[in-house]
Amino acid sequence: MRYMFGHFPAEFRLTLLAASTQEDAALKDDVKTYEAALSLVKPGGTIHFARAVHGELCRQKYDVILSQGFVSAVSVYLANLAHKVPHIVTIHGIVEPQYLSGRFGSFKRWFLGWLLSRVSVLYGVSNDILEHLYNEFPRLRNNGPQPLVILNGIEPDTFDLLPKEPLDLRAKLGIDGSTFLFGFFGRFMPQKGFDLLIEAVNKLRVAQQNRKFVVVAVGSGDYIREYQETIKSKGLEPYFHFLPFQPMVHHLYPQVDTVVMPSRWEACPLLPMEVLCMGTPLIAANCIGTREIINDTPTFVIEENNLKQLIEMMLACMQDNMPDNFQAYQIEARKRFNVATAAKKLVLFLNDMPGHI
CATH class of the missing domain: 3.40.50.2000 (Glycogen Phosphorylase B;)
Structure with missing residues (x-):
């Protein structure tokens, strides 16, 4: 967010919903640089965050949702059921076994794979991480959402x-x-x-x-x-x-x-x-x-x-x-590693999506 969004064109309107953490002050400073609206949500679990997302989708019209990671993807999917806004899930972490184990481990794995099959785009921040996801959920490789790989970058x-x-x-x-x-x-x-x-x-x-x-x-x-x-x-x-x-x-x-x-x-x-x-x-x-x-x-x-x-x-x-x-x-x-290249690729992709900005 710090690097990529700073290179988005002026006609893009950005709103960030984020769980409140000890790094809130740094996040507030960052969003000022790319003129985004920021809404910090008190910790409270997946359903609590989903309610916050749903409330935001009711208040304003959005062309696309870009959720960061699996937990965010679950909340956004639930909140977006009634709105059906195109949903891009950023894959920036592995499927960690401890979160899909225990008594309901098999169901959690099935549910995550099922949910990921119903989003609009799977956006891997590296080829490695997208390949890892396909290895964990093989059905996504040939029958899943549109894949996108754009490596992260920085602002030199x-x-x-x-x-x-x-x-x-x-x-x-x-x-x-x-x-x-x-x-x-x-x-x-x-x-x-x-x-x-x-x-x-x-x-x-x-x-x-x-x-x-x-x-x-x-x-x-x-x-x-x-x-x-x-x-x-x-x-x-x-x-x-x-x-x-x-x-x-x-x-x-x-x-x-x-x-x-x-x-x-x-x-x-x-x-x-x-x-x-x-x-x-x-x-x-x-x-x-x-x-x-x-x-x-x-x-x-x-x-x-x-x-x-x-x-x-x-x-x-x-x-x-x-x-x-x-x-x-x-x-x-x-x-x-200049992020300008990565941001240009993402902007072109977003503008080519149906109902683009």
């Missing part, structure tokens, strides 16, 4: 800007210049592999004797307390520094020596795009979604969920960091 021009009060990481955290900084940016959840990074640090504190290092972890997420407890139980507190969500976080990338992204899966992640555009060395797992982004880049690639390779790559970066390749790739990265 904004990366030359700084926040009003830039953060100096080393000064803020009291870290001297000789200490190697690994950066972890994003949400603290199993998908992102932060637990794998904790295990790697636990091994490295024994294996790496020649240079001090720490991990600066910036972000938020449901599992942050569990991870902090694990760090404490292993005696790793000196090796980790946590910071909350940071606006314009890109200005922190060059302040770390290497960004680590040991994800187990992604759809089409923005983080590697942003890091590569800033010329910062990157270690990333070759997992679903990410591999499309880091292919043909200088990224230090490890296999998904491979602790041994992660440790080896972190050691290699500390012993012989090679940022020149990454700095040279900046120009290419800013061309390759």
Whole structure:
């Protein structure tokens, strides 16, 4: 939303309905840049959100609904039964087994597949994620809605800007210049592999004797307390520094020596795009979604969920960091990942839909 909608033509009128979270302030700032109306819905479950969507559809006429992910798709489908507005479902996550298991697991899986077969368009943010959906629901491949794949993108021009009060990481955290900084940016959840990074640090504190290092972890997420407890139980507190969500976080990338992204899966992640555009060395797992982004880049690639390779790559970066390749790739990265190309494709698609704006 931050990047794509900013490139929509002026004749597009955008209204965002979003569940209220701890990042509401950032969302409010973002929508101002692309002049969208914003309605924050208090948490209350699928039916509660569906009522909010239905109310909005009753108030104003819309040409298309673009729902983000499976949970949103269910709410929108229920709300849209009486309105029949063309419905595009953005696929930006895997079908996670824990949500389709238990006593009613089979029914949930059937219902999700049935619902997805009745929307207008399945919009994958990468080829990987759309293929994953087809593997989970094979009938959608040949008999499902119209498919659309447009990779995510970012706004490279904004990366030359700084926040009003830039953060100096080393000064803020009291870290001297000789200490190697690994950066972890994003949400603290199993998908992102932060637990794998904790295990790697636990091994490295024994294996790496020649240079001090720490991990600066910036972000938020449901599992942050569990991870902090694990760090404490292993005696790793000196090796980790946590910071909350940071606006314009890109200005922190060059302040770390290497960004680590040991994800187990992604759809089409923005983080590697942003890091590569800033010329910062990157270690990333070759997992679903990410591999499309880091292919043909200088990224230090490890296999998904491979602790041994992660440790080896972190050691290699500390012993012989090679940022020149990454700095040279900046120009290419800013061309390759520019969201203007992606937004143009989406706008053309929307204008070609029946009843387009």
